[in-house]
Amino acid sequence: MWTWFHQLSSPPHFYRMAGRLLPWFAWPALLLIAVGTYGGLVLAPPDYQQGDAFRIIYVHVPSAWLSLFGYVAMAVAAGIGLIWRMKLAHVAANAIAPLGASFTALALATGSIWGKPMWGTWWVWDARLTSELILLFLYLGYIALNRAFDDRKQGDRASAVLALVGVVNVPIIHYSVEWWNTLHQPATITKFDSPSITGDMLWPLLVMWLGFTFYFIAVALQRARAETLQRERRSAWVGELS
Amino acid sequence: MNMAVASADVQLGRLAAALLRRDLLLAWRRIGDALNPLMFFVMVALVFPLAVTPEPDFMRQLAPGILWVAALLASLIGLNALFAPDFQDGTLEQQALSPLPLGFIALVRVLGHWLTTGLPLVALTPVIAVPLGFPAESLPVLLLLLLIGTLVFSLLGAIGAALTVSLRASGLLLPVLILPLAVPVLIFGARGAQMAMNGDWPSGPFYMLGFLLLIAASLGPLAMAGALRISLD
Amino acid sequence: MNMAVASADVQLGRLAAALLRRDLLLAWRRIGDALNPLMFFVMVALVFPLAVTPEPDFMRQLAPGILWVAALLASLIGLNALFAPDFQDGTLEQQALSPLPLGFIALVRVLGHWLTTGLPLVALTPVIAVPLGFPAESLPVLLLLLLIGTLVFSLLGAIGAALTVSLRASGLLLPVLILPLAVPVLIFGARGAQMAMNGDWPSGPFYMLGFLLLIAASLGPLAMAGALRISLD
Amino acid sequence: MQTQSEPRALLEVDQLEIWRGERRLIHGLSFSARPGELVHLKGPNGSGKTSLLRCLAGLSLPDDGAISWFGRRYTGRIGAEARAQCRYLGHQDALKSGLDLAENLRALQALHGDSADVNPMLEAAGLENRFGVAAARLSAGQRRRGALARMPVSNARAWLLDEPFNSLDANGIALIACWIAALLSAGGIAVLSTHQPLPEPLRASVIELGDAA
Amino acid sequence: MQTQSEPRALLEVDQLEIWRGERRLIHGLSFSARPGELVHLKGPNGSGKTSLLRCLAGLSLPDDGAISWFGRRYTGRIGAEARAQCRYLGHQDALKSGLDLAENLRALQALHGDSADVNPMLEAAGLENRFGVAAARLSAGQRRRGALARMPVSNARAWLLDEPFNSLDANGIALIACWIAALLSAGGIAVLSTHQPLPEPLRASVIELGDAA
Amino acid sequence: MNEFLFMGGYAAYVWSCFGLTFAVLIANVMLARHSHRKILRELETQGGKSQ
Ligand code: HEM
Ligand SMILES: Nc1ncnc2c1ncn2[C@@H]1O[C@H](COP(=O)(O)OP(=O)(O)OP(=O)(O)O)[C@@H](O)[C@H]1O
Ligand SMILES: Nc1ncnc2c1ncn2[C@@H]1O[C@H](COP(=O)(O)OP(=O)(O)OP(=O)(O)O)[C@@H](O)[C@H]1O
Ligand SMILES: [Mg+2]
Numbered sequence A: 001m002w003t004w005f006h007q008l009s010s011p012p013h014f015y016r017m018a019g020r021l022l023p024w025f026a027w028p029a030l031l032l033i034a035v036g037t038y039g040g041l042v043l044a045p046p047d048y049q050q051g052d053a054f055r056i057i058y059v060h061v062p063s064a065w066l067s068l069f070g071y072v073a074m075a076v077a078a079g080i081g082l083i084w085r086m087k088l089a090h091v092a093a094n095a096i097a098p099l100g101a102s103f104t105a106l107a108l109a110t111g112s113i114w115g116k117p118m119w120g121t122w123w124v125w126d127a128r129l130t131s132e133l134i135l136l137f138l139y140l141g142y143i144a145l146n147r148a149f150d151d152r153k154q155g156d157r158a159s160a161v162l163a164l165v166g167v168v169n170v171p172i173i174h175y176s177v178e179w180w181n182t183l184h185q186p187a188t189i190t191k192f193d194s195p196s197i198t199g200d201m202l203w204p205l206l207v208m209w210l211g212f213t214f215y216f217i218a219v220a221l222q223r224a225r226a227e228t229l230q231r232e233r234r235s236a237w238v239g240e241l242s
Numbered sequence B, C: 001m002n003m004a005v006a007s008a009d010v011q012l013g014r015l016a017a018a019l020l021r022r023d024l025l026l027a028w029r030r031i032g033d034a035l036n037p038l039m040f041f042v043m044v045a046l047v048f049p050l051a052v053t054p055e056p057d058f059m060r061q062l063a064p065g066i067l068w069v070a071a072l073l074a075s076l077i078g079l080n081a082l083f084a085p086d087f088q089d090g091t092l093e094q095q096a097l098s099p100l101p102l103g104f105i106a107l108v109r110v111l112g113h114w115l116t117t118g119l120p121l122v123a124l125t126p127v128i129a130v131p132l133g134f135p136a137e138s139l140p141v142l143l144l145l146l147l148i149g150t151l152v153f154s155l156l157g158a159i160g161a162a163l164t165v166s167l168r169a170s171g172l173l174l175p176v177l178i179l180p181l182a183v184p185v186l187i188f189g190a191r192g193a194q195m196a197m198n199g200d201w202p203s204g205p206f207y208m209l210g211f212l213l214l215i216a217a218s219l220g221p222l223a224m225a226g227a228l229r230i231s232l233d
Numbered sequence D, E: 001m002q003t004q005s006e007p008r009a010l011l012e013v014d015q016l017e018i019w020r021g022e023r024r025l026i027h028g029l030s031f032s033a034r035p036g037e038l039v040h041l042k043g044p045n046g047s048g049k050t051s052l053l054r055c056l057a058g059l060s061l062p063d064d065g066a067i068s069w070f071g072r073r074y075t076g077r078i079g080a081e082a083r084a085q086c087r088y089l090g091h092q093d094a095l096k097s098g099l100d101l102a103e104n105l106r107a108l109q110a111l112h113g114d115s116a117d118v119n120p121m122l123e124a125a126g127l128e129n130r131f132g133v134a135a136a137r138l139s140a141g142q143r144r145r146g147a148l149a150r151m152p153v154s155n156a157r158a159w160l161l162d163e164p165f166n167s168l169d170a171n172g173i174a175l176i177a178c179w180i181a182a183l184l185s186a187g188g189i190a191v192l193s194t195h196q197p198l199p200e201p202l203r204a205s206v207i208e209l210g211d212a213a
Numbered sequence F: 001m002n003e004f005l006f007m008g009g010y011a012a013y014v015w016s017c018f019g020l021t022f023a024v025l026i027a028n029v030m031l032a033r034h035s036h037r038k039i040l041r042e043l044e045t046q047g048g049k050s051q
């Protein structure tokens, strides 16, 4: 276990291992997303009350899920980097941040596009929406802080602290916003209650969900590899690569 | 060293006293800096009634929220002056070298900062709240809420200040880091003020604010200590 | 020496350029930092619906106030870091030794601060104003108002910053000097914004803001130069 | 296999390696200081004296190697019990310009739990007529003297001084020298960096750091 | 009644009196510096060297007496035409920690309308491998070298240096010495204060300031 | 087929959502691979220089 941990923390080993792992996530992701899209757009029957608009769920929900998953993963990586002074963990966190931010933005975008036909407006002050917006700012704050330092080590560790502080706050923010939402229930939003999702609606969602997750991991790995090279530019093993 | 451990609590007390004395002295000799947040607070509270000219009852509905926003934004203003001077003149190094935990030191410094900015702000609130149409009899509740809230704001803000202390231009970055974290305090505080205004006792908000204060006061020092160490390295 | 005097205006230009470059460099090490004002603005605007109420029509009424509060905060934040660091690291001495007038130098520094905080904010105003229900056709008027207003805020704030640099200058001058000028800017600015919102041309507010800008821009350099000299002597 | 005759080293540096940015400033550095020993860090500007002193003090972490203080070995952050017995003075005086020397030093002392009165030392440093003057109004040398005055009244056994003689006049240097001598004769150790020749009566074991501009 | 043979003094100090707080640091001080002349201010800590230099530079006003720069006599603030030809470097390096040396110096040069390229001097100071490194990351000596590097590329005829050798290593000091020598041989003057012995080949007329601790 | 594209009147919403999503997915992949290629190319040239 410990040796494995140590190996993982050696850049060359990680670079090679990630390279080997990559296809095992990339191709399944491609397949699953393709199947899920087909299932969601073609096979799944229209919702009895939302009609075909509900098909947006197949991109919206996975994005929303990944936006949360991504932040937690980032925070965990950052924490490991701080505690065990593991450079690669910071690399991972930095690889995840923009990815997670992009999925957060996607959840917001698809969500508000969905909201237009459902609620007649692009934006309502719904709890999940608001907290998603705040989550986006947590991501952006992390990225901005990380870039603000001219010394990379400092930037990594500082933004790692921020990520940990943030992850403690995410549930609190979500709860408080929920609570706030119950007070200011906008009249426009009537049916955010989920329509009963039947099995033939559900399986494409699950497939999509899995596919998005695989995709997320694959891209994160690739970004991490690139950044590893970037950082180890001077070192011997990188020299041998080229 | 055993002795050191044995008398640790005594030392903590003496240290806290010394730090507070120092910060209050400095604040007193540069009272101007402490005034900025207050001025901002007053101005924010003034804009809405004076400029927007809504009918009083409308204003009264907004009063609690506006008070809380004003308090939040005001407590952001003096923040980049919390650790930066100590960082520049080498005092922060000495604090990091103390055998006593840096987190504790940071905590005491935040307390000092709050005493010179947050507390006056709360003290000033009645002058603003009443014109906004806030019933005088429920002022004490409001002040109590703000007392807790500004403390949390200071703690959160201090984390941001510690993270950006070694950056030259932390200007607009600091609020971006802090505001998302401050949202829960804002929500519960404003709601509490609302309830107080309607004359009922905001037990829920009080619990939540207390809970948030607890978290901020227990985890904040760790974050601050880590951030400061990183900035010094 | 004649040469020096003869080419004074040329030098003024080059100096201004160099100073601005320095301040912009310090503020924006990377182009990505240019995003901070956007996030800052959105966060500040987001805080209101959370604290007050998300009802669209309420927000519409608050809009002018919100925009001006954000502008004020942006121009005040980080201002206490405008002269103090230069004072501590000796750069201020060098500026005072320049053959060019210190007041001019201070003015350029303020301009730099405004370019990195006030201006981006004004440029971004539509991002917030439109969702808040601000009519697109009256945006230009709003931007013009904010342009003037943020300039005045930066100037006034800079005077305050110059005053607090020195140990001797009593910070108590601050409210006496700044508030009477800043409050009208805020009030008239917001009032003007509201008028623009209702579609009529805010000539009154414009005159007022222009007048205040004149005062601030003419009185500012003298006040700053004086305060800074005192702090150096 | 040390004999009883020679006391144990208070400070031991073992195969230390320090990187800054892309440059390896120090590597494979080992030395130790026994009670009463003075270590003089020499080297051109930018050779890593300050970086080394900051590592020894515990302000930054070495990239490799270990530091032992008072018999305890640290590969990571220096522990509190060691920090309690060290005093560090860097290039900066760590004085608040708004406070006078006594106020400043009391605040600094509290950080390390020192409680001895500093005024005698300030008088010894010839600053008796500067009481109550804000540090901002002191001359560079006076500030330096003041900053150093908290060392002799501390209960520390190790001093880390980064160019203590900067902007001190002749008898200022002599004064600091005799403070250091007193520490050494009391069985303490000191590590200092300076570009000036060591003043009498100090004798030191010199550590030469490789040169970078 | 000066003869044509000896050139006119660039700097003349006439019965200068300087008070700080309620202490009279300097009174009745008169001296002058002709082209090629170096003035060395000596005196214990707190004797008023910095205060005097700041008066000469025009940062603070003398309480009595007059200062003549380049033939013009000032009893109040030093005029712009004189400031244009003087460069002052105090105890502080006046470097922004966020910028690298070149950026810093360009900004400082602009204040005096200097436009010559500083990089050659930075290289001469052995800082060529420090380009692009923020000043905060430089060593004390590197910062000092950098701060001094803007002097030789300026078009000034008078330098006022307050302890220029602080935290410089041996060849750093030699470098500054030869920069000063170059200025003098070009008919300029320099007034400097230092507690260290003057490096070769500099010869100076010494001004002893009365002692206060 | 047409009525598949029509999405029961919600075409604009559904297709913009899926379009947006896939655009972002592809962009992420492109960015990752591009940065990896770029650094590799830099290394090549560096290696060339060093030899
Ligand atoms: C944490 C973030 C989010 C999560 C976990 C989330 C999750 C979900 C889930 C599980 C559903 C399906 C439930 C159902 O069928 O009604 C849903 C529906 C929906 N979401 Fe989200 N969502 C999030 C953010 C957003 C955002 C930011 C928006 C808009 C800006 C949004 C707009 C919608 C809409 C319009 C629906 C359809 C509601 C309906 O069925 O009437 N969601 N969301
Ligand atoms: N974060 C960093 N990035 C790049 N270089 C750095 C960093 N920190 C320090 N350095 C470099 O490390 C070197 C050592 O600096 P240090 O202050 O230890 O030298 P020093 O021996 O104290 O020099 P001096 O005698 O001038 O005080 C310097 O060249 C400095 O530029
Ligand atoms: N505003 C003031 N109020 C009271 N005393 C002051 C003030 N300003 C300076 N002094 C005193 O004036 C004296 C001269 O200070 P100055 O910095 O000129 O000395 P110096 O010769 O440069 O000493 P050093 O060699 O240490 O640099 C000091 O004793 C200082 O305390
Ligand atoms: Mg050093």
Ligand SMILES: [Mg+2]
Residues within 6 Å of the ligand: D139, D140, D141, E049, E050, E051, E091, E162
């Ligand atoms: Mg001096």
